[in-house]
Amino acid sequence: MNRDDCLGQLTTREFGRPLVFFDETDSTNTQAMRAAVAGEAGHGAVFIAQKQTAGRGTDGNTWQSASGQGLWMSVILREAGPIRPAITLMPAIALARVLRTMYGVDAHLKWPNDVLVGPRKIAGILVESVPQAAGVIHVMGIGVNLNQTEFGAELKEIATSVREVIDRAVPVPVFFGQFMLEMEKLWNGPHDWPALWLPYSRMVNASVELKQGGMATQAVALGLTDEGFLRVREVSGIERVIMSRTGLDVRILFTDVV
Numbered sequence: 001m002n003r004d005d006c007l008g009q010l011t012t013r014e015f016g017r018p019l020v021f022f023d024e025t026d027s028t029n030t031q032a033m034r035a036a037v038a039g040e041a042g043h044g045a046v047f048i049a050q051k052q053t054a055g056r057g058t059d060g061n062t063w064q065s066a067s068g069q070g071l072w073m074s075v076i077l078r079e080a081g082p083i084r085p086a087i088t089l090m091p092a093i094a095l096a097r098v099l100r101t102m103y104g105v106d107a108h109l110k111w112p113n114d115v116l117v118g119p120r121k122i123a124g125i126l127v128e129s130v131p132q133a134a135g136v137i138h139v140m141g142i143g144v145n146l147n148q149t150e151f152g153a154e155l156k157e158i159a160t161s162v163r164e165v166i167d168r169a170v171p172v173p174v175f176f177g178q179f180m181l182e183m184e185k186l187w188n189g190p191h192d193w194p195a196l197w198l199p200y201s202r203m204v205n206a207s208v209e210l211k212q213g214g215m216a217t218q219a220v221a222l223g224l225t226d227e228g229f230l231r232v233r234e235v236s237g238i239e240r241v242i243m244s245r246t247g248l249d250v251r252i253l254f255t256d257v258v
């Protein structure tokens, strides 16, 4: 794949324009953030890599980003006003829509922005935001496993790819074009992210396990606040709001999803 392949799939006005393409880079999030802060890239700009050598996940984890195996990209969004955290739900909504409507993949969302098929993760999102004099810059990093046919021992039980699910290879530029269009449609519609996110999640009323610092507690997920935070009721009956997933592992205890 090259830059022209990706540009050829774009039907958007704003998203993916301009498009910065790397055969190889450390992390598209790192590159996008550097350019955004330097004022070299604005709203809608996308950084996409065929391969990342230091792909970053949430909680300081690495993200495996081998050549041609998936969509590894970051998009810059600029918002006026203070940080509104619910915006971090946006890419997951777009991914769920594309995976379901274009590929028939039964994708569902785990708070705040993991995309799963059954118990396995098919896509992950790393949003990094910095306040600016007039508003906020968000770098939304998106990793979608598209074409892996096998994962290493440490990911085998917890990761999957579109190819594993539908038994067909997916051209990265095609998926990129579909995802960009869905993102642009969402951006141009009402920014009611929690309400748009909920229909794709199976967490509401499900038992969840919350693991933090070696401690595990069980709770029932009740829904999201307007800010996109997770509302849970603990076994004690106490309701609380979880604002950040940093250092927190949320596991959905479905009967069919472990």
Ligand code: BTN
Binding pocket: 026, 027, 028, 029, 030, 052, 054, 055, 056, 057, 058, 061, 063, 065, 071, 072, 073, 074, 114, 123, 124, 125, 126, 141, 142, 143, 144
């Ligand atoms: C997660 O841990 O679930 C988030 C993974 C995010 C990976 C993507 S791949 C493109 C972008 N660049 C990075 O370094 N990370 C994100």
